[in-house]
Amino acid sequence: MAHDYNNILQKLCHHIGHFASSGIEIVPESDLINQLAIDSVKLLNLVMEIEDEFDISVPINVLADVQTVRDLADLIHKIKSAS
Amino acid sequence: MSLLDKLDTGAAARKALLPEGIDVFGTPIEEVYSSTEARVGGRRILFFGTNNYLGLTFAPECLQAAHKAIDSEGTGTTGSRMANGSYSGHRALEKEFADFYHCRSSIVFTTGYQANLAMISGLAGTNDVILIDGDSHASIYDGCRLSGAEIIRFRHNDMADMEKRLRRLGERTRSTLIIVEGIYSMLGDRAPLADIVKIKNSYGSMLLLDEAHSLGVLGQTGQGLVEEAGLIDGVDFITGTFSKSLGSIGGYCVSNHLQLDQIRYVSRPYIFTASPSPATIASTRAALKLLRDGTELRKKLWRNARKLYSRLDELGYLLGPEPGPVIATILHSPQQAMMLWKGLFDYGIYVNLILPPAAPEGNSLVRCSVSAAHTEEQMDYVGNTFAELRKKIFK
Numbered sequence: 001m002a003h004d005y006n007n008i009l010q011k012l013c014h015h016i017g018h019f020a021s022s023g024i025e026i027v028p029e030s031d032l033i034n035q036l037a038i039d040s041v042k043l044l045n046l047v048m049e050i051e052d053e054f055d056i057s058v059p060i061n062v063l064a065d066v067q068t069v070r071d072l073a074d075l076i077h078k079i080k081s082a083s
Numbered sequence: 084m085s086l087l088d089k090l091d092t093g094a095a096a097r098k099a100l101l102p103e104g105i106d107v108f109g110t111p112i113e114e115v116y117s118s119t120e121a122r123v124g125g126r127r128i129l130f131f132g133t134n135n136y137l138g139l140t141f142a143p144e145c146l147q148a149a150h151k152a153i154d155s156e157g158t159g160t161t162g163s164r165m166a167n168g169s170y171s172g173h174r175a176l177e178k179e180f181a182d183f184y185h186c187r188s189s190i191v192f193t194t195g196y197q198a199n200l201a202m203i204s205g206l207a208g209t210n211d212v213i214l215i216d217g218d219s220h221a222s223i224y225d226g227c228r229l230s231g232a233e234i235i236r237f238r239h240n241d242m243a244d245m246e247k248r249l250r251r252l253g254e255r256t257r258s259t260l261i262i263v264e265g266i267y268s269m270l271g272d273r274a275p276l277a278d279i280v281k282i283k284n285s286y287g288s289m290l291l292l293d294e295a296h297s298l299g300v301l302g303q304t305g306q307g308l309v310e311e312a313g314l315i316d317g318v319d320f321i322t323g324t325f326s327k328s329l330g331s332i333g334g335y336c337v338s339n340h341l342q343l344d345q346i347r348y349v350s351r352p353y354i355f356t357a358s359p360s361p362a363t364i365a366s367t368r369a370a371l372k373l374l375r376d377g378t379e380l381r382k383k384l385w386r387n388a389r390k391l392y393s394r395l396d397e398l399g400y401l402l403g404p405e406p407g408p409v410i411a412t413i414l415h416s417p418q419q420a421m422m423l424w425k426g427l428f429d430y431g432i433y434v435n436l437i438l439p440p441a442a443p444e445g446n447s448l449v450r451c452s453v454s455a456a457h458t459e460e461q462m463d464y465v466g467n468t469f470a471e472l473r474k475k476i477f478k
Contacts (some may be wrong), residue, residue, distance in 0.1 A: 041440035044217070044236060048244075051235075057251050059212075059233035 008054070008080070009073045015049045016069060028070040036069075056080055100438070101419060102425055104373040107436055117141060120457045123433065129461055131427075131451045132435040134327035136408050137299050137380045138456025140372055145330060145366040152365035164358045165347070172364035177335075179371055183308055184321065190346060193359050195214075195295055195324025197352040198334025200229055202291060202322055203262065206351035207232035211258040212252055214288070216240065216274070218267050218443055223293065229351070232260070239267070239443065242278045251288045256286040263290070263307035265297030268402040269443055269450075271409030273297070276308055280317030291320040299328025299374045300408055305381060325363070329370040333359045377455075384408060384455040387462055391453055394466040398473050411437075412449045419476065420447035426472040432465055 013026045020026060020036035032038045038046065043066075047058050050072075052076045066072050084092070101107050105124075114122040117139040119130050139145055152172065160167060173191055180189035192198040203226030207213050211232040215223055220238040227234045235252075237245040249256050261283050263274040276292070283290045294307030302310025307323065319340060323332035336343065347353055362380075373380075385408075386387050392406035401413040414420040417438045423435040427449070437448040451465070 039440050041445075048217070048236060048238060051248070051251070057212075057233070057235055057248065057249065059235060061228065061231075061234050 004080075005073065005077055008076050009069070011053055012050065012069065012073050012076065015046060015053060018049065019043075019046050026069060028068065028073065030069045031067055032069065032072070033067075050076060054080055055083055090246060092383065099296065100421075102421060105425075105428070107373055107421075107424065107467075110433065119454060119458075119461060121433075123383070126431055128203065128428075128431045128433045129465070131432050131453070131457075131465055133454070134296065134408075134452050135454045135456065136296075136328045136384055136452070137330070137332060137374060137377055139328070139330035139370045139452045140329070142310065142368040142370065142373055144373060148365040148369040149362040152361035156319065156361035158362070159360045160358045162357055163354060165354050167358070169358070170361060170364070172361055172368065173358060175368065176364050176371075178367050179368060180335050180337055183304070183371060183375060184309075184315065184337045186315075186321075187339045187341065188343050189335055189337045190343060190353065191364075192334040192336070192353060193356050194332060195322075196225075197356060198324065199223050199227040199293060201346060201350040201352035202320060202336050203227055203260070203354065203379065204229040204231075205346040206230070206289070206291070206320070207260045210258065212255050213262060214245065214252075214259055215262045215347065216264065216267075218263065218269055219266075219291065220268055220295070221263060223262055223264075226261075236428040240272065240275060242275060245279070246282050249282065249288065256288050259286070261288050261290045263292055265292060265294040265301060266407055266409060268296055269437070269448065270304045270403030270413075271296075271407040271450075272404045272412050273308055273407075276312040276317075280314050281447035284317070289319045290317070291322065292318045294321055294323040295327060298323045299377065303378070305374045305377060306436060316319055317475055325367045325370075328374055329367050331363050331367045331370065333363055333367060340414055341360060363449075370436075380455040387455065387457050388453045391466060395469055398470055399477075408453045410451045412447065412451075414447045417447045420449050422476050423449045423472055426476060427468060430468045430471075432468055 016026050019038050019042040024036060032034050044060055051058050054076055110123060112121050112123060118135050118140045121128055177189040177191050192201055199222035207230040208230045213227045213232045214235050216239055217236045235248050237248050252259060263279055266273055289335060292309060297307035299305040301308050309318050319334055320338045322336045325331045388408045389406050392410050395402055403411040427434055435450040439445050439449060442448045
């Protein structure tokens with residue numbers, strides 16, 4: 001289970017790197033908007049990459065509670081576990 | 084941060100980005116001369132960003148109908164149709180829209196924005212899924228949010244991407260509403276409707292097509308993309324607006340599904356708002372006749388659209404993927420976009436400026452909207468000005 005979660009986190013950080021401001025370290029506690037400068041439109045496009053990476057559906061209306069990288073990893077983990 | 088602090092922060096960011104001395108996103112129009120010209124800042128300017136595609140805002144038939152309606156029925160209805168009743172004009176326009184599309188029924192809404200809000204939130208709910216194109220208009224996003232359904236986006240006009248996302252939904256595709264637009268407002272390109280209909284049929288989903296920018300523009304009688312593609316039977320619901328080709332304000336939905344009428348009883352954006360004013364309805368009815376019979380207007384519109392698109396293309400501007408009445412010049416920085424917008428404005432041409440995050444892919448847009456009412460001289464002037472600015476801004 002922990003291995004799965006770490007795998008999700010690792011892949012997620014890779015995709016976040018496509019959208020975040022360059023030169024900023026991406027850690028689980030990073031705030032997507034305030035620290036990584038991922039605005040609302042970038043977040044929606046990041047979600048499409050995540051859906052393809054993990055072959056899941058991530059409804060954009062569940063993103064309201066997502067603030068950090070870890071929040072997003074938790075959400076992916078939850079959706080994957082349920083599918 | 085307090086509620087007002089948040090507004091101050093946003094205002095400061097906006098002021099830092101925009102040029103001083105002119106309110107780009109609230110330009111005061113001092114006097115309107117015609118469907119294509121007005122006075123702004125004491126100068127005569129050309130409208131090249133309004134969506135007056137057929138140039139009907141001053142059509143004598145529409146003006147006369149609106150004047151007559153005000154005189155006979157007053158300035159407003161002052162209430163909703165559920166509480167205060169439907170005027171004869173509301174019902175007549177609904178019948179005329181249904182006849183125009185050869186559909187079973189139609190509903191008229193107070194704005195085009197509300198038409199999408201009402202239809203989407205009336206059709207889909209908590210346990211449903213809505214699949215939307217990534218470049219969808221804000222009214223579609225807002226309608227989706229209001230519905231409470233799960234919202235999934237697919238990459239703009241990418242059919243493989245759309246199908247992949249449908250496939251992931253499994254059995255849920257049968258309670259999925261797909262939403263696309265006839266012509267997309269940002270880049271002016273069309274949805275690949277034949278492919279979309281084929282895919283939605285194979286997954287048992289429903290399809291809503293927003294013809295806001297394509298009504299009056301595409302198809303022999305101006306129905307929109309659905310007519311051009313010959314796919315009226317493949318689309319479940321068509322929405323659109325009166326505020327573009329019809330030159331007034333309001334929205335509509337047409338459908339062959341019997342259940343459309345139930346939207347009137349379950350959809351908050353229909354129930355809890357005042358109905359369209361008599362003058363609005365009357366001018367829209369007159370405009371719908373002109374639109375339906377407007378073959379010559381459509382020819383003129385497309386001549387103008389192709390002319391400007393090819394001129395800008397030859398000049399080396401990066402444009403949306405296909406010619407059409409919406410012609411978007413794509414710029415890679417907001418500063419460049421503002422210089423082009425300001426340059427055009429200084430030459431008396433008023434177009435739309437769209438900055439990130441509103442524009443797709445982090446780009447900025449300077450967007451023109453062409454009208455059948457634009458004259459040869461006006462078209463040449465705009466083309467020549469773009470040529471002049473190309474030398475100045477991109478030297």
